[in-house]
Amino acid sequence: MSKKVLIITYYWPPAGGPGVQRWLKFVKYLPQFGIEPMVYVPANPSYPIIDETLLSEIPDGISVLKQPILEPYKIASFFSLKKVKTIAKGIINDKAKQGWKERFLLAIRGNLFIPDARKSWVKPSVRYLSTLIEDFGIDTVISTGPPHSMHLIGYKLKLKHSIQWIADFRDPWTTIGYHKQLKLLSPAKKKHIRLESEVLNKADKIIVTSHKTLEEFESKTTTPVKVITNGFDDHGIIKPKKEAKFTLSHIGSLLSERNPEVLWKVLSELVKENEDFKLHFQLHLYGTVSESIIDSLTEYGLKGFVTSHGYVSHEEAIKAQMVSQVLLLIEIDSEDTKAIIPGKLFEYLASGTPILSIGPKNSEVETILKVTNTGNYFNYTSYSELKNQILLYFESYKTGTLQTQPVGVERYSRKALTKTLTEYMSWEL
Known part of the structure; x- marks a missing residue:
């Protein structure tokens, strides 16, 4: 019974x-x-x-x-x-x-x-x-x-x-x-x-x-x-072909305090310094985005590279994770947010797309990314390291080798x- x-x-x-x-x-x-x-x-x-x-x-x-x-x-x-x-x-x-x-x-x-x-x-x-x-x-x-x-x-x-x-x-x-x-x-x-x-x-x-x-x-x-x-769950969606462009995608709400200006600065400089990067780069935002985020993107000269999709269905979000070249995971730089593990992280893990995360030091997201070998984690002060990693992603993208080798992800099914x-x-x- x-x-x-x-x-x-x-x-x-x-x-x-x-x-x-x-x-x-x-x-x-x-x-x-x-x-x-x-x-x-x-x-x-x-x-x-x-x-x-x-x-x-x-x-x-x-x-x-x-x-x-x-x-x-x-x-x-x-x-x-x-x-x-x-x-x-x-x-x-x-x-x-x-x-x-x-x-x-x-x-x-x-x-x-x-x-x-x-x-x-x-x-x-x-x-x-x-x-x-x-x-x-x-x-x-x-x-x-x-x-x-x-x-x-x-x-x-x-x-x-x-x-x-x-x-x-x-x-x-x-x-x-x-x-x-x-x-x-x-x-x-x-x-x-x-x-x-x-x-x-x-x-x-x-x-x-x-x-x-x-x-x-x-x-x-x-x-x-x-x-x-x-x-993450077995969604049964056939894996679609990757985007042709070097797409960095953020899926979910971007709140006012979740504004990674270090990332916008890095991307702005790469666009100015690297013509090849400028030609291929695209930033996709899925979900509600606060006005302060849009203001920052405009200030750093990135608005022309941004496609804002608004809220999409769960199925569309899953597809977006799989077609993107890199997935962004941004958390507020605060002591209180070290314990926050966004639910989308686990779907990110299952997508097979590399994850680029920015948040507070010693967060649980950082630990999960390291243990599962699914991405890279940076703090809001990690300017040089962040820039180097994005360039590494870009070089792998150009050679068709940008992917992850996940370890132990099944425990999160x-x-x-x-x-x-x-x-x-x-x-x-």
Whole structure:
């Protein structure tokens, strides 16, 4: 007889972006390990990104339960639709470029909606799911965040029922980078810390996506913590022919603080110094790009080499990874982002395309690239090294030898990760 597990998540198809992928894929493979997943999602969510193609990836026969949610972002959109959409996508302008509307919305978001704008869904969800837990004999509940209000649903269900509750953190809570931009007052900061502590200490088990987050949480709780990273799936797409040009592609949002000016400077100089490079070079940007990034590209004379595609479907993103000559992976230069492992990294690994990554020193991305032999990692001060590496890539491109020799990438397959998840799930309460 299959064990039943209830998964509480905000992001679910047709939501686009990396947040939806993790549990969509776990749900796909859990039945192969004797576990029957039931998924609980909002009936009327306000997703910043939509990808209808992901609806076809929901496995047949999976129970998806839905309840209405009051979305403050919809209400706030009457005040400033453009600002609300950019904040919902995680794009926050530099302080110098923030108008009063954006500052006001950030202050409201940070200090009134704790832990996040979906907090109003907690109480009605607990009422609804309490009946469901009894009716269906569910003994394990998994909440996944952000938004971390999903964990408050799991927390309150744990207080009411004899269940195993596992809290899955795709990103940290109080140390996540954007918290510093939410204009949190002291009471709000204290409430975040208190709620985080309650979740970490009441959960039966915790899952995180990086070892640095594991270290952080192990310093805050004695609850067992397990690293289960994101991964890649067998998409079945036939590998297309590589682009004719020397294409550097970034797939995903480029936020204001994720602006690698060292890279723009290197590319600008190569275009000026090397006519052959200038003839072949092309920069592709897939996803939402902040105005400050566009301004920087213009300032460095690169705008004429840029093709901005906007948001594309997951399938199109996979194809773009495979046809590109080099994939860019950019992270904010901050202590807080060392623990961040973007979900797209694992699809990058599986693409066979060399990865050029720029981020903070001693990050987990750097470790993964070295261990898997899939790319090169640089800091924001690594100007000469970065320039030399791009030239090496370019020379390999011209000789048709630009490729990777990956090692041990299979450990990041979605099926292998689901096996690890099922082993971590114990029904001994």
